[in-house]
Amino acid sequence: GENVEQHPSTLSVQEGDSAVIKCTYSDSASNYFPWYKQELGKGPQLIIDIRSNVGEKKDQRIAVTLNKTAKHFSLHITETQPEDSAVYFCAASTDSWGKLQFGAGTQVVVTP
Amino acid sequence: DAGVIQSPRHEVTEMGQEVTLRCKPISGHDYLFWYRQTMMRGLELLIYFNNNVPIDDSGMPEDRFSAKMPNASFSTLKIQPSEPRDSAVYFCASSFGRNNQPQHFGDGTRLSIL
Numbered sequence: 001g002e003n004v005e006q007h008p009s010t011l012s013v014q015e016g017d018s019a020v021i022k023c024t025y026s027d028s029a030s031n032y033f034p035w036y037k038q039e040l041g042k043g044p045q046l047i048i049d050i051r052s053n054v055g056e057k058k059d060q061r062i063a064v065t066l067n068k069t070a071k072h073f074s075l076h077i078t079e080t081q082p083e084d085s086a087v088y089f090c091a092a093s094t095d096s097w098g099k100l101q102f103g104a105g106t107q108v109v110v111t112p
Numbered sequence: 113d114a115g116v117i118q119s120p121r122h123e124v125t126e127m128g129q130e131v132t133l134r135c136k137p138i139s140g141h142d143y144l145f146w147y148r149q150t151m152m153r154g155l156e157l158l159i160y161f162n163n164n165v166p167i168d169d170s171g172m173p174e175d176r177f178s179a180k181m182p183n184a185s186f187s188t189l190k191i192q193p194s195e196p197r198d199s200a201v202y203f204c205a206s207s208f209g210r211n212n213q214p215q216h217f218g219d220g221t222r223l224s225i226l
Binding site: 031032034036041043046051089093098099100103 | 116143145154155156157160162167168203205207210211212213214215216217218219220
């Protein structure tokens with residue numbers, strides 16, 4: 001089955017700097033790659049997603065890139081703010097039913 | 113609009129007791145997912161439904177776990193008998209349509225088995 005690895009496990013950045021989280025996947029049939037943000041005591045919330053027919057997608061300060069050849073995708077957060085502090089999860093799906101395999105998560109801390 | 117609603121938010125019970133977790137998906141969504149989150153194993157998909165029918169229950173850890181979806185607006189996840197290793201946060205999520213549509217998560221049930 002699909003295996004998703006996520007790095008780093010923790011990331012500390014100064015407010016205003018950029019943060020980058022990287023994920024690799026094992027199954028070349030994966031075609032959908034969402035990113036979720038989870039705040040303490042809450043459920044994961046989708047922040048951006050990308051499909052295999054697109055190489056890059058951007059939404060304000062957040063962008064995701066996908067390299068199908070290398071089987072990796074990354075989340076980029078620019079101009080980080082304290083409210084960006086949370087745990088971020090990447091995921092991959094090989095089918096259209098929505099069955100997601102999640103990475104282990106990255107704890108992001110933005111310090112003022 | 114109301115999101116996915118889970119109850120209870122917290123549950124503490126003794127080993128051997130039956131535990132029932134409840135989920136109300138977003139109205140109109142036709143997919144429902146149950147996940148378990150632990151420090152050791154991360155987020156794991158347990159089972160998911162399409163139009164109230166279980167599609168894939170390969171993530172259900174043991175026969176002690178069962179899930180039902182009697183109608184489009186309600187699902188339960190039951191553990192009987194419960195064990196301390198079942199302690200985790202259980203999430204329900206729902207989505208609409210095929211082709212990997214966004215999954216919307218509830219805020220989870222934190223389950224502690226003593």
